[in-house]
Amino acid sequence: MSQASSPTVPVVASKNQKNRGGETLENPKFIPNHSGRRMREYAFRAVIVSATLAALFILIVLTVNVFKQGLPWLDQQFLTSFPSRFPERAGIKSAIWGSVWLGGFTLLFSVFFGVGAALYLEELAPKNRINRILEVNISTLAGVPSIIYGMLGLTLFVRIMAFERSVLAGGLTLSLLIMPVIIIATREALKCVPDDIRLGAAALGATKWQAVRDHVLPAAMPGVLTGIILAMARAVGEAAPLIMIGALSYVAFVPESAFDAFTALPIQIFNWTSRPKEEFHALAAAGIIVLLGFLLVCNSIAILLRLKWKDHRR
Amino acid sequence: MQNQALWSGSRKFQKLKESVVTRILLFCAGVSVLTTVGINLILFLESFWFFKEISVSEFLLSTNWAPLFEPRHFGVIPLVTGTLSVAFGALFVALPMGLGIAVFLSEYASPKLRAVVKPMLEILAGIPSVVYGYFALTTITPFLRSISESVEVFNAASAAIVVGIMVLPTIASICDDTMTAVPKSLREGAFALGAKKFEVVSQVVVPAALSGILASFILAFSRAIGETMAVTLAAGATPQVTLNPFEGIQTMTAYIAQVSMGDTPHGSIEYQSIFAVGLLLFLMTLVMNLMSQYIVKRFARRYE
Structure with missing residues (x-):
């Protein structure tokens, strides 16, 4: 199970290390940046939800258009x-x-x-x-x-x-x-x-x-x-x-x-x-x-x- | 001891029956091999006649495709660029959307919502391509033309968008499957380290599912290349090399369809040319499909 640990999980910490160049690995100062990350979380959600809604919207537009045009002729x-x-x-x-x-x-x-x-x-x-x-x-x-x-x-x-x-x-x-x-x-x-x-x-x-x-x-x-x-x-x-x-x-x-x-x-x-x-x-x-x-x-x-x-x- | 009547001990007859049935079923499986052999044989044979008249280098390297009128030219590049521009345009639409939908379905949606959204995507996948062609011509193209006057009636952009919609369910469902297969423990590990959900998705789940995601992209690309009816209806029949997506182009599939709709006599050079184009199309999709299968096999991570 060595692979389980391989994805880059501790990125939150390491990114902050990079930002504050003077720090050492032994003494990382963890900056949670809660509000910024929360905003990004919401933005991310908005993006994926709108992708899903867009697909459903296309399906609806397609169906509505077909029915609007075709139904009067269907007899x-x-x-x-x-x-x-x-x-x-x-x-x-x-x-x-x-x-x-x-x-x-x-x-x-x-x-x-x-x-x-x-x-x-x-x-x-x-x-x-x-x-x-x-x-x-x-x-x-x-x-x-x-x-x-x-x-x-x-x-x-x-x-x-x-x-x-x-x-x-x-x-x-x-x-x-x-x-x-x-x-x-x-x-x-x-x-x-x-x-x-x-x-x-x-x-x-x-x-x-x-x-x-x-x-x-x-x-x-x-x-x-x-x-x-x-x-x-x-x-x-x-x-x-x-x-x-x-x-x-x-x-x-x-x-x-x-x-x-x-x-x-x-x-x-x-x-x-x-x-x-x-x-x-x-x-x-x-x-x-x-x-x-x-x-x-x-x-x-x-x-x-x-x-x-x-x-x-x- | 009623059941004894059902027991027919004739082993010999059973064995005969068994071998006959096995052979019939083997033949059924053999039909698929015959299909493959048939496709290859026909494409190579008719192309062979074509390449007797037109050199392979002229076919592959020259940029003028004018097969139906004198003076004839058989440079396939305009058809290839037309095909690729539609396919890349389709991926441009379908990649972000498909991946977004897959993330939504596998990571965010409740089981109930998932049970509603997924069948709707399957409907999108089940709609015949000629219906998408109608949609492109009567909805997408007028929409594009309402934005800008310079958009032609038949244009590559409209075809690319509609093909993008067609391959969207392929990408979404394969990505969703591979991401769902990523074990929960990986996610929980990341959560325990304080990651937010989007961080878990982008830094743990997506990297872990990368092989499946990549395979789905290639598969979608190969589908986009082989798509015929929607492209024939929406993209037009003007074989040209252009970077402007709002001009008409012709794809390889559209050319094949166009020739077969006309009265082309068997044995003429136009008739043979569709097999040469078909051979190229077949080889392109074959390479893509093999690549995607290889990626899935080679790079799939197995979690216990």
């Missing part, structure tokens, strides 16, 4: 119409359905591969070099910018596999994007399951996989689900990789198969925001309300799951 016509050159006729029907299709594919692929990879790495993999490399690889993948995943999707799914600019290509791209997130969250949840459960199952003759399937995974489920939901929330709001695979186009129909072209909520919002006309900004705001509403539902479910999990463990 049934907006939800059930296709995009249009005329703001008063434009809507987000194709964007909503596009996002639903994308979300479905993303959920399917990313949960299967993400949870599978996490189960392997955390429960079944021998602790050898190859698996350590796998781990480093996953944490590195989590930091790759989303637009790079878009380039991968463009080349791999759109061109090489020839899925064209379809909702399937989009879903696969987003799956790759959020897989590391799901893997990391699932592993964290699995780590929290006490070893007693694994040992107990093994003692009763269960194989490793039986123990994982019947006991460990169910015990980790709330954490796993929380991770999946948060990752999905990210996928649904993501626009850059979809733009890379060429999803930014005028789509006035609802996708009916995996190979149909699509648009999605964030892309439609981007499209409207990038237009100079004021009315389209209002449409973008209305779209944002729908998107944020969806994300809010996702996050609330995640928080509820987390709370339930905490109760469960106690």
Whole structure:
């Protein structure tokens, strides 16, 4: 515990020594300077409290602005119409359905591969070099910018596999994007399951996989689900990789198969925001309300799951 | 002895099942490796074609970026400086604020207040980047323009501020975590010597948590570099080297997005150029992320 003493605790005394050059270490005259230091304490508090308030203020300004602009445009016509050159006729029907299709594919692929990879790495993999490399690889993948995943999707799914600019290509791209997130969250949840459960199952003759399937995974489920939901929330709001695979186009129909072209909520919002006309900004705001509403539902479910999990463990 | 019916002693079948399942799961884990290989392969391969036409030194050293019109120039420096100016501007906003918030949360806020503020920060982190782009364009830019007439509609400052807001929760939550992990005994030791709270924070807690704080800064910087939608919307599409934050610039990500939004034929030099820029972007973020992981591992202090 030598480190415990290393931070510069006795600074109050030493500073005063420096100020009064004639003193020796054996005879420091301690100047408490109470009022000055108290003032600095208050100033410091004011600074950090205002930093926190500023962040909350930004959140409020953002929400209020979006609602002020978008709410008048948010009606049934907006939800059930296709995009249009005329703001008063434009809507987000194709964007909503596009996002639903994308979300479905993303959920399917990313949960299967993400949870599978996490189960392997955390429960079944021998602790050898190859698996350590796998781990480093996953944490590195989590930091790759989303637009790079878009380039991968463009080349791999759109061109090489020839899925064209379809909702399937989009879903696969987003799956790759959020897989590391799901893997990391699932592993964290699995780590929290006490070893007693694994040992107990093994003692009763269960194989490793039986123990994982019947006991460990169910015990980790709330954490796993929380991770999946948060990752999905990210996928649904993501626009850059979809733009890379060429999803930014005028789509006035609802996708009916995996190979149909699509648009999605964030892309439609981007499209409207990038237009100079004021009315389209209002449409973008209305779209944002729908998107944020969806994300809010996702996050609330995640928080509820987390709370339930905490109760469960106690 | 009802349970005896459930007991199937067939060890052989179990073993087979076990190995099949393990292999399937191994394949799942392998997909992440394939992703890494795929990203590297694609970026290097397409860049290779690009660098056959344009020399690496011209790409990295020349300061004229005009890829879409004749005469074409492929000097990436304007895009890099654009990206860096937005990223540094974002850190300029997010560092003091993020650290301040983290200190407030870990040292000053009561548990009750903390339970309210922290989820709100998480909301800030969960907002999609295209929404921040909207916010920059419809709120921050008009605000900047109301201060000074000379601010352009698309400008680096607005993008930097909004990216700063985006990475703020990253910094705040990582710093908060590392500062909370500093053991109480250190603080109490300092208090016992008569230190005030801000002295404890600035001279004991922050130095003890320095590795995590540094790592969060680097991570935030790497996020800022890779950010696409907000920057594309707010910063414009004028690749130029400028020190004036109120002029339009173009970042690397914005260029990639711009080309992919147009009708660029596969195999053309513009199409290949986005992969060259993407490769540079990938390498930059990779170095940053590895650095931040290394700092956490190497310099993290362990307290018992």
